Amino acid sequence: MHKDFRVGRFTYKASSPSILHQTASAASTDMSLTSVLFPNENCTKKQKECLESPKGDTFDIPIKRLEAISFYLQNLEIPPSIITQKRGEALFLKIGCVKCHRPFFELDDGSKVRAFSDILLHDVGEGLSDGRSEFRATPREWRTAPLWGIAKYIRASNNKAELLHDGRAKSIEEAILWHGGEAQEIKNTFMNLSARQREDIIQYIKEL
Ligand code: HEC
DSSP: OOOSOOOOOBTTTTOBSSHHHHHHHHHHHHHOOOOSSSOSOOOOTTOHHHHHSOOOSSOSSOHHHHHHHHHHHHTSOOOOOOOOOHHHHHHHHHTTGGGTSOSOEEOTTSOEEOOSOOOOEEEOOGGGOOSOOBTTBOTTEEEOOOOTTHHHHHHHTTTOOOBSTTSOBSSHHHHHHTOOGGGHHHHHHHHTSOHHHHHHHHHHHHTO
């Protein structure tokens, strides 16, 4: 078992280095299922019976199952995107949203992954702090939320979107207005745009 430090890529606090790891972590923390990556029962210190209960000699989820779930997640369809809102696209680039919401990554085979995230942590201000550190992520740091498929998500939630890490933002505009810290100046620039320009950016984001 590795116990070394890896750069995180998944979860709001970028706490997980791979889809396999995150699958095992969710199985442990959300469903109390043990696996080779998380071999211990997920009991709190006070749960004596849980701690003392007999352990079986097999894990709840065998590695083959974790691998199958990861394979499934890795092959989920990428949401289709057709950009018609060119004014919004130009503004998104110009005012610097792309500093964190990076438009694409190029893979070795030349194909592009358009996730609109740099998959890195940023300090986005006290307003978004949850008062809790996770590994090396401070309370104010969050992984740049990928923006691809956001309209599909909003539609799927019957237009009751819950954006940002705790779902507090009910619309794209509200999510943008919560940005502070490293994104403060860019947020201010957004606020100083005309209503039409702000709407162009929002319509563009809905096409990602
Ligand atoms: C300094 C980096 C940074 C900059 C600059 C930035 N963002 Fe973000 N953005 C983030 C982070 C980090 C989050 C996730 C915050 C959270 O979950 O609480 C986020 C979340 C969002 C979300 C919510 C997505 C979701 O699924 O919850 C939207 C929409 C968004 N940003 C749009 C923008 C726009 C538009 C701009 C430019 C005006 C911008 N951002 C500039 C880092 C940045």
